[in-house]
Amino acid sequence: MSAARYLGPEEMSRTIRRLGHEIIEANRGTGDLVLVGMLSRGYPLARRLAAAIREFEGVDVPVGSLDIGLYRDDVARRGAPPPVRPSDIPFPIDGKTVVLVDDVLFTGRSARAALDALLDFGRPARVRLCVLIDRGHRELPIRPDFVGKNIPTALVQRVRVRLSETDGEDAVYVYGEEAASA
Amino acid sequence: MLDAPLAEADSTHGVAWTRKDLLDTDTLTRAEIDLVLQTARGMREVRSRPVSKVSTLRGTTVATLFYEQSTRTRASFEVAAKALGADVVNLTASGSSVEKGETLIDTVSTLEAIGTDVIVMRHHRSGAPFLAARHTSASIINGGDGTHAHPTQALLDLFTMVDRLGSLEGRKVVIVGDVFHSRVARSNAWALLKYGADVTFCGPPTLLPRYFVPTVDGRRCTMATDLDEAIEDADVVMALRLQKERQRHGLIPSLREYISRYQVNPARLRKAKPDALLMHPGPVNEGIELSPEVAHGAQSLIEAQVANGVAVRMALLYLIAARSRV
Incomplete structure (x- = not known):
């Protein structure tokens, strides 16, 4: 099976900074803005976005983490129970603009689960979706608001985001036949 | 690569x-x-x-x-x-x-x-x-x-201990009371030994198990009959309910003697580590296995267990x- 590195550390850093700018631009500043990263890799991405926003605007945007294991639609159909971890959203989300952050957008099912999970914490004014990679193949009517990179993929391929916080390096790999080259 | x-x-x-x-x-x-x-x-x-x-x-x-x-x-x-x-x-x-x-x-x-x-x-x-x-x-x-x-009780007890103590490796857990009739003690011991804790069963000789003592990787529960000795330097003290419904005659000389030798009271709890955890699977016979001060004291995790x-x-x-x- 072939594998190709699609993104390295410098490009990833530039991409995250650009996403930070786009979020502030769309929100017209940092007012009522909170970031919620989906576990596991959306959360460190959300923290990096918050660090970038602090650098640009001098404001600390609250960052929370969200686990979607209990909200998946395939709990009984998978080979094993999805892992369940504590979410940590230590601030109210009522009336806020919540930017959900994930590493890869694929079928849209995780984003659907994240919306359900998020609404158990309160009633945000609006929810936006920010992903580092959009690889296509949506199975649900879900559309991202902020996209780092679009990677055209075949269904059989796999996209893997690795982050220094969780995996010891910053990189995006595409696995499988006809891996798209960078 | x-x-x-x-x-x-x-x-x-x-x-x-x-x-x-x-x-x-x-x-x-x-x-x-x-x-x-x-x-x-x-x-x-x-x-x-x-x-x-x-x-x-x-x-x-x-x-x-x-x-x-x-x-x-x-x-x-x-x-x-x-x-x-x-x-x-x-x-x-x-x-x-x-x-x-x-x-x-x-x-x-x-x-x-x-x-x-x-x-x-x-x-x-x-x-x-x-x-x-x-x-x-x-x-x-x-x-x-x-x-x-009683595996779910053992797992919630283990969860409570790990939550407070982190690693249980080498921690001393004393389980005191009617161990012989206690499904809680047995299931706890299996789980605790797997987590590397040292487990002591303490009680009158008639209420300690003689057979089927939990053993993991050659490590076995220690038996003790003197609570004042056994409780020394304990990280966790778990008192068991004296199961009146399972008592046959002659296993304990008298309730009064049982209380005087095996009740966890403030004086005994002071012999354990200073911030030792006090646990009990409930329901508590207050005044028998636990004195009221201890059951409701700062070291008691009974409500956290529930x-x-x-x-x-x-x-x-x-x-x-x-x-x-x-």
């Missing part, structure tokens, strides 16, 4: 839970117990939310089948199942066909036939849940069988209902 990330990608689901039943802690692996505790942390967070309920087990039916009285175990399982969105049917021996002489296997088969997925069972006979598990495709969770095992019980039972119901069936 690029194979490494892919291999890791395939293993992100961790240990798979494959067990149909939870009958005791003795056959659980350390990795399986880790998975239960990790999942329970997530469940505890769910319980702390504004909406403290999810619908993950929608469409799953859980029955509680109790042939012996219980407040906290049955209520805890019912709350846990409902917090996961499951439907719950409660059966007790009185008021059901058990009073007409229906056998355990018939009852379990009936529950399965009406679409029960998980049966939480408590029975006064040791081994009854093992028998039931062999005769049904529904999952059986042992909610306490005779004097044998609260954690819901999270741990949610974790078990979730893992068992969503288990890998391949």
Whole structure:
């Protein structure tokens, strides 16, 4: 099976900074803005976005983490129970603009689960979706608001985001036949 | 070099839970117990939310089948199942066909036939849940069988200890009281030994087990009859309920002597580590195994145990209902 590195550390850093700018631009500043990263890799991405926003605007945007294991639609159909971890959203989300952050957008099912999970914490004014990679193949009517990179993929391929916080390096790999080259 | 990330990608689901039943802690692996505790942390967070309920087990039916009285175990399982969105049917021996002489296997088969997925069972006979598990495709969770095992209590106790102490490696846990009749002590010892704790059973010689003493990797529970000695430097002191309903004559000389030698009171608790944890599976006979000051004191985790019980039972119901069936 072939594998190709699609993104390295410098490009990833530039991409995250650009996403930070786009979020502030769309929100017209940092007012009522909170970031919620989906576990596991959306959360460190959300923290990096918050660090970038602090650098640009001098404001600390609250960052929370969200686990979607209990909200998946395939709990009984998978080979094993999805892992369940504590979410940590230590601030109210009522009336806020919540930017959900994930590493890869694929079928849209995780984003659907994240919306359900998020609404158990309160009633945000609006929810936006920010992903580092959009690889296509949506199975649900879900559309991202902020996209780092679009990677055209075949269904059989796999996209893997690795982050220094969780995996010891910053990189995006595409696995499988006809891996798209960078 | 690029194979490494892919291999890791395939293993992100961790240990798979494959067990149909939870009958005791003795056959659980350390990795399986880790998975239960990790999942329970997530469940505890769910319980702390504004909406403290999810619908993950929608469409799953859980029955509680109790042939012996219980407040906290049955209520805890019912709350846990409902917090996961499951439907719950409660059966007790009185008021059901058990009073007409229906056998355990018939009852379990009936529950399965009406679409029960998980049966939480408590029975006064040791081994009854093992028998039931062999005769049904529904999952059986042992909610306490005779004097044998009470795995969910042991796992919630373990969760509470790990939560407070972190690693249990080399920690001294003293379990005091009527160990002989205690399914809580036995199931706790199995789990604690697997986590590297040193376990001491303490009580009058007549109330200490002589056979089937839990042993893991050659490490065995220590027996002690003098609580003042055994409690020294303990990290955890777990007092057991003196089970009046299981006492036969002559096992303890008198209640007064039992209290004077084995009650955990402030003077004795001071001999343990300064911030030792005081635990009890409940219900407490206050003034017998625990003095009131200790039961309600700053070191008492009795209420935390009950609260954690819901999270741990949610974790078990979730893992068992969503288990890998391949």
